[in-house]
Amino acid sequence: MSDSKNDIVLEMTDIHKSFEKLEVLNGINLQVRKGEVVAIIGPSGGGKSTLLRCATTLERVDYGKIVIGGDVLCDTISGRLSYCDKKTEKEIRSKFGLVFQNFNLFPHFSVKRNITEALIHVHKKSKAEAETICNNLLMKMGLIEKADEYPCNLSGGQQQRVSIARALATNPEIIFFDEPTSALDPELTKGVLTVIKDLAKEKMTMVIVTHEMSFARDVADRIVFMDGGVIVEEGPAYDLVTNPQQQRTKEFLAGY
Amino acid sequence: MSKIKIVSLIFRFYISILRGTPLMLQLFLVYFGPYYLFKVNTGSIAIGPFNYRFIATIIAFSLNYAAYFAEIFRGGIQSMSKGQYEAATVLGFSKIQTYFKIILPQVVKRVLPSVSNEIITLVKDTSLAQVISVTEMFTRASAAASAQVSVVPFIAAGAFYYLTNLLIEAILNRVEKSMSYYS
Structure with missing residues (x-):
């Protein structure tokens, strides 16, 4: 892995974000290189999800700079924050995928349409092309026989795998996972984690907010521990889990 | 509801008046209003x-029922989870696409x-x-009943x-069924 600037897929610099008076992100710096898997861990309310939501355009930051796949989403120059225009934002949205904690599949669409709809109507692919992409992904997820089912007829684990397929369909440069297994029981969790593990082997760039500590240790290249709106500690996954340096990190990991 | 305050206020006022006054009064107003107010023949x-x-x-029925339907659809739209909008947003759907492809079809099922x-009312x-x-x-x-001194016309x-409502019900049941492929 080289350190060249071109290899950086996500760059968040000095990100600040508050809701009302509550400071949720208090100067976050995060860089993710191509092919890197970064796990974000930390207690609830520590700002992990908000950070992800800011990176995925679902929340606006108050201060800082975000660059995704070379495009500047927002920048703060001499104290003034400005966001890119709508066209660039749309461009940026095609560069990442987001997997939600509670899937957010479209219940009135079949599995197949959940995956192909954006390909056809946003990315202007032909129906045949979209279906080829869809079938390949469903095959990979072990869900090819579910293509014509509706989400309500799938288990939570299957739904989450469909939503991963949906996020992968547009061939994004980076995928964000917001606690992808928190809504699943341990047995279903396994299937979803296996899929993410496979993606890591294929060198998919991923940022994963998770509470699955052993998964983070085994799959991530790097772990970021967040609390109180700041990054308390970060480092190579195995080192951080087995030998945390900060007192706060030690306390948190002791709970697992 | 509209984010433009004045638009939202106008519609809220409209709905409040139309739902808060008798339909019979509204009928009178639409029927007699043009003559009493503007001497229109x-x-x-x-x-x-x-x-x-x-x-x-x-006109009176449309105005009145529009207010009720507006409220039903408002409730339906507001009952949609934020996640549906967010999923559509990150997939790149425009606001209009999100509304017509993702939100409205689900709302229709919910408000049916x-x-x-x-409709029956x-x-x-x-x-x-x-x-x-x-x-x-x-x-x-009424006319037939008083002429014949009989309740049969009322029963008829x-x-x-x-x-009429039985027919409408049958049609609506079919529509509802056609949308029951997901829950």
């Missing part, structure tokens, strides 16, 4: 075979039972049109209302 207004009595009925209720409410002397079914039944009228 409504007697000469006609669209094809429909005189102003009939047109006024259509309430809409069915309103609407059929029965047409009997109100007699107050501006539209010769609708109930007017006819009731049967007609009921059969």
